[in-house]
Amino acid sequence: MLLYTLVPLVLVGIAVLLFVWAARLYNVMIQLKVRAENAWSDIDVQLKRRYDLIPNLVATVEGYAKHERTTLQSVVDARAKAMGATNVAQKGEAENFLSGTLKSLFALAENYPQLKANENFLKLQGDLSEIEGVIQEARRYYNAVVRDFNTKLAVFPNNILAALFNFKNRDFFQLEAPEAERKAPEVKFS
Numbered sequence: 060m061l062l063y064t065l066v067p068l069v070l071v072g073i074a075v076l077l078f079v080w081a082a083r084l085y086n087v088m089i090q091l092k093v094r095a096e097n098a099w100s101d102i103d104v105q106l107k108r109r110y111d112l113i114p115n116l117v118a119t120v121e122g123y124a125k126h127e128r129t130t131l132q133s134v135v136d137a138r139a140k141a142m143g144a145t146n147v148a149q150k151g152e153a154e155n156f157l158s159g160t161l162k163s164l165f166a167l168a169e170n171y172p173q174l175k176a177n178e179n180f181l182k183l184q185g186d187l188s189e190i191e192g193v194i195q196e197a198r199r200y201y202n203a204v205v206r207d208f209n210t211k212l213a214v215f216p217n218n219i220l221a222a223l224f225n226f227k228n229r230d231f232f233q234l235e236a237p238e239a240e241r242k243a244p245e246v247k248f249s
Contacts, residue, residue: 084220091208095229098201099147102232105194106141106154112190113138113161116183120164123174130167134160147230154234161187198232205229 117131124131137160141153165184168174175181209228212221 081220084217085224088208088211088217088221088224088226091204091211092226095201095204095208098197098204099232102194102197102201105190105197106150109187109190109194110138110142112183112187116164116180116187119177119180119183120168120174123171123177124167127167130160130163134164136160147232151233158234194234198234202231205231 113134117134120127121131134157137153137157141150141157144150144153168180211217212226212228
């Protein structure tokens with residue numbers, strides 16, 4: 060008789076524990092998902108600041124280097140491509156291209172001493188450098204949150220619950236292609 064009363068209580072206890080575990084895990088995954096979305100939003104804000112700064116930088120350089128139109132146009136085109144990227148992977152690829160064109164713009168500025176001494180150009184260059192630093196910090200935080208989120212989704216038995224609630228892995232935001240980072244820089248003396 061005692062056995063018949065204990066079995067339902069044990070089953071109810073197990074069901075309650077499973078429910079508590081599932082609810083806690085669901086809440087942790089939601090928290091990580093929201094943190095990842097918030098971190099991406101922080102990156103997006105800094106990228107917008109960068110995009111807003113680029114036309115002023117191009118206009119300043121253009122005043123000194125009118126015949127360097129192809130370099131200036133490539134920066135404008137890269138900015139447009141970056142602004143039009145719709146997902147994390149596309150955004151990373153577009154940002155890499157934009158960074159490369161900005162490097163060519165600053166290399167171009169080396170040929171114009173008056174431009175390098177221009178107060179407006181120096182301020183814009185400093186602002187861009189500051190924004191680049193903030194983007195790197197935001198990218199590291201975002202990628203750490205994505206790592207935690209993806210790990211939480213992948214481990215057993217969390218992966219079962221994640222599949223039930225349709226949680227999906229998030230992409231990392233990479234500003235440099237991994238192959239490019241591993242490649243040694245080429246040094247030429249001529």
